[in-house]
Amino acid sequence: MTKIGYARVSSKEQNLQRQYEKFESVGVTKIFSDKLSGKNNNRPKLQEMLNYIRESDIIVVTELDRLGRNNKEVTYIMNQIQEKNATLEILNLPSLSGIQDDNLRRLLNNLIIELFKYTAENERKQIRERQRQGIEIAKEKGKYKGRPLAYSADSTDKQKRVTYKKIVEMLGKDVPITQISKDLGVARNTIYRIRDELGRNELIR
Template structure:
């Protein structure tokens, strides 16, 4: 089992150092990183990471929005991770590592991730509406 990290910022001017440091602190031994918007479907490092992961690997990200900007994209990416036999660990979400039953742990994690995806999508839509109102 390997811990595989993914770090992303939206623009070239932004710095990945904070994410990379926290991924290292979490025990990640391989990090894929890029400076591209999350709404960009063509993210080479994300694709490479998804191709790289194997059974029993753990994919670690700082927050869900590092993987994607909307619920549909996040669902596709998370399903790809699971299909490859890996688990997703989002560092800013509650950890259920103390739950011994892997099925129960996965169920609770899935519920929490779905809730956060919904909240993130709603927040994104609210930002768009406010931007349009301000224009």
């Protein structure tokens, strides 16, 4: 039996150290990790871990959503673990470490995880519904403007606001869009969108 940890963060800028420390505290001896969104189906280290595990191994994650962001994907991964006759241990759920019988451990493990999955999915639905209701109320009051675009005068990212101003300036000088994209490292579709918005604003004036 081997305790195998799977760690994941959503981007390269995020740190895995917290998950590693928790693994160390419960005796994990082998770790696989990805720096990719849980929505990404192509997670090479997750697949490598699924190929690596053997019967009676224990797969450890700090939270269930490290495996995936939706019920369908988590269920798929759990089924692969079960097919190997391994079990899953989620550190923020009740521990089964004192149970030695593999069959009983698997049964209780599955019951706990299914309950947790149901609760988590239900909470996500409630959050989405509250967001929808909030947006509808804001629209009725004329206060909803939607999420600010990444490259815009109102962007929450200071650097992208500066880049937006450079794009506007270069468009005003008739610099080709391909050249703007190359010089500033911004997708051409984004520049086309900015150009079209500027054109609409001119018409409104």
